[in-house]
Amino acid sequence: MENQLTGNVLVAQSGGPTAVINASLAGVITEALNHECIEEIYGGLNGIEGILNEQLIDLAAESQQTVRGLRYTPAAALGTCRYKITGEQDYSRFVEVCKAHNIRYFFYIGGNDSQDTAAKIAEHAKTLDYEMRVIGIPKTIDNDLTMTDHCPGYGSVVKNLATMIRELALDHEAMGNHDLVSIVEVMGRNAGWIAAGTSIARRRNHFEDAPHIILLPEVAFSPEYFLAQVQECLKKNKFCLVVTSEGITDTNGNYVAAGNSQDSFGHSQLGGVGEYLQDLVSKNIAGVKARSCKLGHSQRAAAHCSSLADNNEAFMCGQEAVRAAVAGESGKMVALVRGDTEKYSCETALVDLSSVANGVKHFPENWIGEDKISVNYQFNKYILPLIQGEVQVPFENGLPAYVYLAKVKVEQKLPPRNLQ
């Protein structure tokens, strides 16, 4: 172990929760315990926002049972935030909090905004001549983070949704309806990774299986083409199951459904794109029953049906962040690198935080089918390893026994934050 710096760890979570963001937290805690240069392990409540308010908890005080339980507990045990750090004052305050608690290692688990924040904190500490190592840990169900093959959180949301869609398809098939159009709205405002992922719900050699139509934000939505494809599908199949990204846009780049507003056809609308498509089908295809469902945030929290591969990689990213920091690295994010052998393998690497910040990795154009409503075998090869294995969530009295942190508070040492 070279380049040791003695002091405390601070770890925090940011942005939308996932089924495995706590596995990364468990990875940080577990690995931190292995290094003598690390004295205390603190958690920052509600991301940057809580840290600025000096809301720290003592993670070493949590029971081993609880830390083990973080491996399968969804959401973000430390709490998260959407706070955007702004300007000099915030950064100085952040470093001040770190100094007061001798924080020498800061780990931030989050998406691209959070990696941006982490990058700026690293720079700022340097400017202020405070020695602190900052490592980002990737997290997002959207899988739109650049510089990493894929992102912890993605495999699990896809496994959950594909399971749900396979079950929903069985239900629809059982009803024997030749006139049912069923629309499932999934997350993904800017990139279609999640919607695309549901394609694996199809059984092998059953290319006529659901989902029959996948709508991605990367493909401009045409109502006419969509309706024609639905009709085509109904001719061949018992029903038509459509998966749509919440963020599909029209040819002008405007969201097809933008909440309480008018759609591109001048109809006023309530609700999301699922409701919109349901209405579109009902009004334009005679004799068809249209339904929609919208899973909301439950899809990203479904640890009970999460991917073991994803969970293991999330844990590994947490561990690796600590190892890298102890070895002297800073200003980096842990990335996942896929091996180029036939059999899937995945290792970590370090990439510059600044190169990750605020980029968006769109779904590759050449993985989209010629019909623009499907994805091809290249994507299939990409996604399959990411959903392998099942996380064994313990159930107690019939329900998942998720853990809750004891949250032993660390005594505050600074005057309250000045929010003038």
Add this chain to the structure above:
Amino acid sequence: MENQLTGNVLVAQSGGPTAVINASLAGVITEALNHECIEEIYGGLNGIEGILNEQLIDLAAESQQTVRGLRYTPAAALGTCRYKITGEQDYSRFVEVCKAHNIRYFFYIGGNDSQDTAAKIAEHAKTLDYEMRVIGIPKTIDNDLTMTDHCPGYGSVVKNLATMIRELALDHEAMGNHDLVSIVEVMGRNAGWIAAGTSIARRRNHFEDAPHIILLPEVAFSPEYFLAQVQECLKKNKFCLVVTSEGITDTNGNYVAAGNSQDSFGHSQLGGVGEYLQDLVSKNIAGVKARSCKLGHSQRAAAHCSSLADNNEAFMCGQEAVRAAVAGESGKMVALVRGDTEKYSCETALVDLSSVANGVKHFPENWIGEDKISVNYQFNKYILPLIQGEVQVPFENGLPAYVYLAKVKVEQKLPPRNLQ
């Protein structure tokens, strides 16, 4: 074994699928193989409708692997229907099909409509002097069937939804939002059993836990009272999670949300009651973020998170139906009877089909909390045993390996059905 009648079995499924309706089918097949008086085991495709069209398959030709797989495969492997049998002609045709295939045992797995159909078929066969024994097997996620303590299918939908709500609550809690109202729309058009069931998502001794507000069809909906309760909840909790039955009604008994129509306030609306409540909150409570989700039919198909107790009872009902018929019973439905000891036990009994037909068991008034938005400990005691244990669904390549029947067709012996 007394009262034997030698011939073939016909089993069919009806109404909305559930996570365990195939477990009942597996129970019928498995038990039928034990009785020498039973020669062939046929399945009717798509309920009564398929049988009238003489669409029978040979269930004895299915592999043992497949029959075992039915135990954990959701939806209805034989297909189902919403066909309402009408008049003399249909009943005569039905008996004609049975005669042609020497069907002496008919098992119909379904809800109250289906039990009504089964009752009439039994009567009609008697009138036509055709000896055939008819036994109904209960099935409905709604749990609104009379004459049975509870209904196969119910425990599983509750287990799935409560799991989902516990996860969703963790997600909301992590976001630290004091201004989030999250609405989950669940099934239940006439009775609130499903919505009430989600109350078990609360952790023990955490009565402030989600779901905070439960809206039942049994309680007339008052927008003013609802909004006041939401505001009260937001003062105390990080967020307010509302579970609503799709079928809540206003004081006049009109559905609060009735699809593409005007609501009771004269607003035109698209979508269900979840969207309606979301809109109501957004427009009437300043500074609050409202979200809604609607799980649609996925909630009743979620075998991957289904109750083992429910599954075992569904299987037992199938077995029991065969045993009863072989013993000479007819015109009965298998009902579930709860033991009156402290420790839960459940046995089957036979009840008259005609007494079940078309009744609706509402959620008991004395199980509803005084605040009308919660349920009490009596319900808790009722529901807990029904969600115990987890069905172990095998996963293959990352997804549930559900089975599909080979559906070997039984040769038709009659001229096509006359649908003049």
